[in-house]
Amino acid sequence: MTACEPISTDVLLPVYGKRPLHIDRGEGAYVIDREGRRYLDFLTGIGVNALGHSHPAIVRAIQEQAALCVHTSNVHAHHYQEPLAARLTAWSGMDHAFFCNSGTEAVEAALKAARARANASGRRRHRIVALRNSFHGRTAGALSVTGQAKYQAPFLPLPPDVHFVTPNDVEDLERSVNEETIAIIAETIQGEGGVVPLSAAFLGAIRRLATQWDALWIADETQCGLGRTGARFAYQWEGLLPDVVVTAKPLGGGLPLGAALFRDKAGAAIGYGMHGTTFGGGPLACRAALAFLDEAERLLPSVRKMGALLHTRVEELAARHARVREIRGRGLFAGIELDGPGEGAVQAALERGLIINCAQGNVLRLLPPYIVTEEQIERACAILDQVLRG
Numbered sequence: 001m002t003a004c005e006p007i008s009t010d011v012l013l014p015v016y017g018k019r020p021l022h023i024d025r026g027e028g029a030y031v032i033d034r035e036g037r038r039y040l041d042f043l044t045g046i047g048v049n050a051l052g053h054s055h056p057a058i059v060r061a062i063q064e065q066a067a068l069c070v071h072t073s074n075v076h077a078h079h080y081q082e083p084l085a086a087r088l089t090a091w092s093g094m095d096h097a098f099f100c101n102s103g104t105e106a107v108e109a110a111l112k113a114a115r116a117r118a119n120a121s122g123r124r125r126h127r128i129v130a131l132r133n134s135f136h137g138r139t140a141g142a143l144s145v146t147g148q149a150k151y152q153a154p155f156l157p158l159p160p161d162v163h164f165v166t167p168n169d170v171e172d173l174e175r176s177v178n179e180e181t182i183a184i185i186a187e188t189i190q191g192e193g194g195v196v197p198l199s200a201a202f203l204g205a206i207r208r209l210a211t212q213w214d215a216l217w218i219a220d221e222t223q224c225g226l227g228r229t230g231a232r233f234a235y236q237w238e239g240l241l242p243d244v245v246v247t248a249k250p251l252g253g254g255l256p257l258g259a260a261l262f263r264d265k266a267g268a269a270i271g272y273g274m275h276g277t278t279f280g281g282g283p284l285a286c287r288a289a290l291a292f293l294d295e296a297e298r299l300l301p302s303v304r305k306m307g308a309l310l311h312t313r314v315e316e317l318a319a320r321h322a323r324v325r326e327i328r329g330r331g332l333f334a335g336i337e338l339d340g341p342g343e344g345a346v347q348a349a350l351e352r353g354l355i356i357n358c359a360q361g362n363v364l365r366l367l368p369p370y371i372v373t374e375e376q377i378e379r380a381c382a383i384l385d386q387v388l389r390g
């Protein structure tokens, strides 16, 4: 078998339903399949390829570092981990970084820090407040705070003492956060839950209640952070500061890299030898991440401008098509809620050369790259117009 032949699905654990698109390579906002067809990529590997494909700055960083040193483990230092930690703490307003390989691992680090902090205080309290409809990852801790039965049910029992509240219901939150609470975890914009932004009032209530009860506000910005909304992190639109920030997806420029970022008080109970990882924060991924952050910073004004255009155009689609119930999201993160299943629309868009996906069965999710142009947004929305007519 050559490297380009498809692998028989018999050899894979059947956890994914693969679409009929076999990607050969990517160029900017496009991917090219093995027959040479080009597709406009408005999913970007679920928010990972935020600079598009084969961005020269990422290619250069990876090529140069691959020739020097790919892995050191965390037993030894390298040139890129501390500069990346400094950059991310400056971006987020946090004080310390812990690097890992994925969003779910960053969530685990955040939850473990909250437990360690509560245990170190000597008070017996355990409650974590999380949101219904949330998604925080597939490992046991992250799954325990993921408020969707379809992900949890086959794997029960999960770590206990998690209490779920309804997103944007301030009274429910106020009823649920109390002296038992050690952390409140929330995506600033729920992604898998159907692109549901938390309101300013709800985020403000999280901050207020976390402070009042000495709990940690863990902002999961895996999908909405690192420039996706046009701010460095989405919570910054409200002028608020969490205690822990979780980030991953685009951070490594396409390489697996996640980070949990802590304010002093949030990370204080984690000490030498208490947590760790073999791969997390290696030189290859950290160097690529520094290149990504340089470009993302430069592109923020464009993300805001293109994000505004995208939202204008999808609002126009909503006005034209009765099937569209609501438009949600911010910047280059948009959800189009339909009044019925969205899978047919995803398939029809793919046949017309546009890659998107569907969350919660009826929300078309758009995550175009930060390098997207006006013409590409017009083209994508013209395809969506045809698809919604059909």
Ligand code: PLP
Pocket: 046, 101, 102, 103, 104, 105, 107, 135, 136, 137, 138, 187, 191, 192, 220, 221, 222, 223, 248, 249
């Ligand atoms: N948190 C959020 C908000 C996510 O959207 C995801 C993945 O989609 C995760 C955590 C888990 O990230 P990963 O798949 O890298 O483990």
